[in-house]
Amino acid sequence: MSKKAENIIVGISIGDLNGIGSEVIVKTFEDPRMLELCTPVIFANAKILSFVRKSFPSTVQFHGIDKLDQIVPGKVNVFNLWREGVDINLGKNDEKIGAYAIKSFVAATKALKEDLIDVLVTAPINKYNIQSDDFKFPGHTDYLDQELEGNALMMMVQDNLRVGLLTDHVPLNEVASHLTEELIVRKIETIRKSLIEDFSIVKPKIAVLGLNPHCGDGGVIGKEDDLVLKPALKKIFDGGTMVFGPFPADGFFGSGQYEKYDAVVATYHDQGLIPFKTLSFGKGVNYTAGLNKVRTSPDHGTAYDIAGKDMADFNSFKEAVYLAIDVFRSRNVYEEISKKPLKIKEKQL
Numbered sequence: 001m002s003k004k005a006e007n008i009i010v011g012i013s014i015g016d017l018n019g020i021g022s023e024v025i026v027k028t029f030e031d032p033r034m035l036e037l038c039t040p041v042i043f044a045n046a047k048i049l050s051f052v053r054k055s056f057p058s059t060v061q062f063h064g065i066d067k068l069d070q071i072v073p074g075k076v077n078v079f080n081l082w083r084e085g086v087d088i089n090l091g092k093n094d095e096k097i098g099a100y101a102i103k104s105f106v107a108a109t110k111a112l113k114e115d116l117i118d119v120l121v122t123a124p125i126n127k128y129n130i131q132s133d134d135f136k137f138p139g140h141t142d143y144l145d146q147e148l149e150g151n152a153l154m155m156m157v158q159d160n161l162r163v164g165l166l167t168d169h170v171p172l173n174e175v176a177s178h179l180t181e182e183l184i185v186r187k188i189e190t191i192r193k194s195l196i197e198d199f200s201i202v203k204p205k206i207a208v209l210g211l212n213p214h215c216g217d218g219g220v221i222g223k224e225d226d227l228v229l230k231p232a233l234k235k236i237f238d239g240g241t242m243v244f245g246p247f248p249a250d251g252f253f254g255s256g257q258y259e260k261y262d263a264v265v266a267t268y269h270d271q272g273l274i275p276f277k278t279l280s281f282g283k284g285v286n287y288t289a290g291l292n293k294v295r296t297s298p299d300h301g302t303a304y305d306i307a308g309k310d311m312a313d314f315n316s317f318k319e320a321v322y323l324a325i326d327v328f329r330s331r332n333v334y335e336e337i338s339k340k341p342l343k344i345k346e347k348q349l
Helices: 021-028 046-053 095-113 140-147 172-178 181-197 213-219 224-238 269-280 315-339
Strands: 008-013 038-044 062-065 076-080 119-122 150-158 161-165 205-209 242-247 263-266 285-291 294-298
Touching: 008 095, 008 315, 021 046, 021 315, 038 046, 038 095, 038 315, 046 062, 046 076, 095 119, 095 140, 119 315, 140 150, 140 285, 140 294, 150 181, 150 269, 161 181, 161 269, 181 205, 181 224, 181 263, 181 285, 181 315, 213 224, 224 242, 263 269, 285 315, 294 315
Parallel strands: 008 038, 008 119, 038 076, 062 076, 119 294, 161 263, 205 242, 205 263
Antiparallel strands: 150 161, 150 285, 285 294
């Protein structure tokens, strides 16, 4: 493992300042043991974090910096992206606040690309108020897919439960048209590679859910499972990947079948996220697999309804920090063993 992996710098984008993002960040680093695992750098403004800290009992001390070469291990660093005051109205949707959320996210992504931070953890944003002439993306993942190398894939993670998506932020009436053999092959390969390199699973087993009820019932309830999914999965399996399915989605999680696989792949957003959040809500993590850099986020949104009320559960954000660290270390180990494969000595005759 590289020396750098021993003191991982975790960049954190502040998210929507009117939501619970700042609160869960502060609460996460209330535990001083977190600073033994990583060095956090929050892309925002130290005065704002101090304001948030006053909303509930907190002993967190912030170390404001103006340049990223001023990061101090053992401190909760805040990279001051702006100096002006920000009008915060907790629980309110505000385009100006959305602009600050994107300013933080774009700056953190730039630092990630330039290796000034090791991993990125993003606090929740409001997908509506972030839209502008300069930022026209549905969310974090789409922007990262453009800025970083690789092909982004949304994967929800909680311990050994991993749910990947073939399509993510796509309207339901367009899902079927997006499911092509090329897409399926590419996404399954991304998941296979991630399971090996990011989660240290040598020979991963992957299950794929069908698109239609009962996988189409032989074409009675849709033909996509028979004509698109099954041939693509056979091609992938014949190529050496342990992929199985498609399985009817309705009973897959309730019956516990998911426990037999290292990852489950859903064909569309809600098919995967509804059972995932039912099983793991509050501790799940949104992981962007398939990219050359590590990014995670909590599995919840801005939660305007409880913002500023000291009610936000920070466990999902803390788990997002943990997962980012684990994946970074796993990739480090994989890179090292790939460079120096074990040599098998020939027996001397």
